[in-house]
Every structure is written in C-alpha cells, then in structure tokens.
Amino acid sequence: MARSRPGALRAAQARFPANVPERRIPGLSPRAREAIRLLEARTGDYNAIYLALDAYRQALRKPGRINSAEHPCPCCDSFEARDVLGRALETLPGYARAELGRLVAPLDAILLRRTVPYPWPERRPWATGWWHLRWPER
Incomplete structure (x- = not known):
C-alpha cells in the first residue's frame, strides 16, 4: 500500500484561517479539540x-431572570448559545460529545434549577431542544 505524503496529511487537517485566533476550551482533551476543530x-x-x-x-x-426565547434580540437570548451547543453535541463523535457534555451538564443543571416548565408546550412546535420548553422563574 502506498504511503501518504506528509504534506498531503497536513493539508487534510483542519486549520484555522491565519486571521482567526483559535480559542481552546479548557477541560477538553486534544482529541476532542481536534474533533471540534474539524x-x-x-x-x-x-x-x-x-x-x-x-x-x-x-x-x-x-x-x-434568564432571558427567555421570546427575547426581541437573538444575540441576547441565552437559549441561542444552548442551540449551538446542542447542535454540536448531536454532530460530534462519541468521545468529543461526552467531553463537551461534561462541561455543558452543570450549566444545564443551573438552567433547570432557575427555570420552570413552560406551561403551554403546544404553542412552541418549533422547539428543538428541551431548553426551549423552560420559562424564567421570576
């Protein structure tokens, strides 16, 4: 079997553009960071x-109060960030999903503690994650 050239292997690796600094999530293994980078x-x-x-x-x-999904500005909606994390957790391979899930789980516990179930879930058919079916307590 022919051996791959080192240049070809490096080219296949995920790289950040030169003008974008890579930010590393503390608490993840290099293997999980590589999966996230990919x-x-x-x-x-x-x-x-x-x-x-x-x-x-x-x-x-x-x-x-935690910003609710009805917040007028999507960039101020705390559930928007959870949507990104939810999509990543669905897409990442098992080992990276588990490591990222360990970082997200304590935050989810805080969200569950500070919110109550949304009383009319049928009014939110668009809800893709359980966090959209929570309502701020106060």
Whole structure:
C-alpha cells in the first residue's frame, strides 16, 4: 500500500484561517479539540462552540431572570448559545460529545434549577431542544 505524503496529511487537517485566533476550551482533551476543530472547519464557523459555551456560562452567571426565547434580540437570548451547543453535541463523535457534555451538564443543571416548565408546550412546535420548553422563574 502506498504511503501518504506528509504534506498531503497536513493539508487534510483542519486549520484555522491565519486571521482567526483559535480559542481552546479548557477541560477538553486534544482529541476532542481536534474533533471540534474539524466540525467548525466543516461549517466555517470558527470558535463557535467556544463562544457559545462562554455565552451560556455568562448568561447563567448573571443574577436575576434568564432571558427567555421570546427575547426581541437573538444575540441576547441565552437559549441561542444552548442551540449551538446542542447542535454540536448531536454532530460530534462519541468521545468529543461526552467531553463537551461534561462541561455543558452543570450549566444545564443551573438552567433547570432557575427555570420552570413552560406551561403551554403546544404553542412552541418549533422547539428543538428541551431548553426551549423552560420559562424564567421570576
């Protein structure tokens, strides 16, 4: 069997564009980081998972009411970040999904604790994740 040339192997690896700094998610193995890098390279949305995890943490760290899905500005909606993480968790291979899931699970527990079930789930047929069927407590 013919051996692949080193240049061809390097070209197949996911690379960030030179003008985009790579942000590493602390707590992930190099193998999981590579899987996330491949996913982001495939979608062209570099650092999306890092930014979503950071935005989700920031939204849950703030005291008071959690932004609901009816918030007028999607960039201020804490559920938008959870949507990105949810799509990543569905797409990533098993080992990377498990590692990222370990980082997301404590945040999900905070969200569950600070919200109540949405009383009219039939009014949200568009809800793709359980987090869209939660309502701010206060």
